[in-house]
Amino acid sequence: MRYIADHVRVSVPATAGNLGPGFDALGMALGVTDEVEVWALGSRAIEIEIEGEGADSLPRDENHLMVRAIRAAADAVGASHTGLRIVARNAIPHGKGLGSSAAAVVAGIAAVRGLIAEPDLLGPERMLRLATQFEGHPDNAAPAIYGGATAAWQDADGAHAVPVTVALGIETAVLIPRSILPTKQARAVLPGSVPHADAAFNAGRAALLVAALAGAPERLLAATEDRLHQDYRAAIMPAAHAMVKRLRGQGLAAVVSGAGPSVLVLGENLGDAGLETGLLDWADGVGGDHWRCVHTIGPVAGVNVTSG
Template identity: 40%
Template sequence: MIKVKVPATTANMGPGFDSIGMALTMYNIVYAEEIKEGLEIIIQDGNPAIPTNEDNLIYKTICHFYKSIQKPVPGLRIIQQDSIPHTRGLGSSAACIVAGLHIANAVSHSFFSKEELVQMAAQIEGHPDNTTPALLGGMTIGAMNEKDMKYVKARVAENLHFAVMIPEFTLSTELARGVLPTTVSLKDAVFNASRAALLTASMLTGDMDNLDLAMEDRLHEPYRMSLIPHMEEILQQAKCYGAKGTFLSGAGPTLIAVVKNVVDFRREMVSYLGSLEQNWQVQMLQADNEGAKVWINEELKY
């Protein structure tokens, strides 16, 4: 039996559109074992939106892996325990891709390195800011070309907490990308480049006083506000309650605030969000600095 535990991720961090992401202490757990033939997928939370056939993203990733090594896919039983909410901007699809690659790597006895899996995952998803931190943990800064992906991983300070504000409504990545412009001004490009550099340097050095400025964005957040009711007011209110920085998680609709005074912030934020109509939940998380883990027959492998 193979067990894979994959963290949630927040991508597009602040100005880091399609490039900067971070793993969070929220997890999907997937079990898999080889069977004589066929495919059996069990969704333990009973979510009807998750396919239990060949359209399942974990299984599709496994098929992609086996095609790359030119071997037939064996019969499989897959059991999913999903805690990462779907279509909320917390990397649920990336978690499936990472789980699928780890399962295929173990079942096929291919023994690809974690670095090789990082490259495969980025190519499958098309950008590195979800799958890379899901595999490696921490905050990752990545860039891709036609051949491969280069990245840097930074450990995130354990005294940083992330208030993850999740509404009951969903937002598809396709819709969220559809509102983005195809071109941006030089002024906005410089705006984001300077803040992405400041964000990276601040996280590497632990200088959290820069985050309010470093988290600013002009490439995607302004355009996606129309899809997320009260987004601007919520982020502003979070700063009034002491947030060091705020940003839209992935394509949304989840919003995140970086905080240190966890108890006071959560109390104030839960009270404020309770006055809104979208039934927001607040989860206080930290960064996962380790990334995905794999057990084979209950023995931790990596």
């Protein structure tokens, strides 16, 4: 496979996984994006510039997650490895349950799609399967690729996803604390098995959530109840637990975003509930943390790549 471009621009959104009861299956794109430029170089050099999130901590060599995703995508389509220059302008917070690693992987795969002569070889479903090999589960990668809300699953052929209809008027607000929580730590506290009654409870709530998103917003509070992961993680993310409890006590459909510790709210007219973009004075100190909000109205597009 030959390259027909040597420079691409990629934008990819933050995502919230789970959406409460849809553990490792449901996800939604959020109104925060990383912007990346990638150049294929004639040399073997790796040059990486990072602005924003991760500027002080991410590697600048082959160990960078985006570089690893680029290499995997190139191998998948039979393209050669080249030197790389990457300029990443990262706005998605790291360690907050907002899909930053999925965004990096998807951005790397999308960059290869924009560089090669036959981009259809890296269509959305193949991108999802490659990304899931990195992530282990598709609930963040799917909305990062397709945009909007998605339901994803895996079978013997790999990962798949379909869009989930979200009615006009349903908004998102994500509350982001200062604290961080590595996903690996959040997964480590989950039990190996759960009671059958809890599994049945979540199956019902996940089905209800799909219906509520499609046009029954009055059902969102009940539809976002969960028994599979949030309570098990409460001890390692007390601020998120306290915020979810406070917001749900006010009748708002609040859940832990992905593995946390950010909190996602789904509903209508969220600005009227004090969930506007920016620092939240009323939330300062809830759970012993400080919070800022990103309020998004309308659907968020998935990954976008342009060449040249």
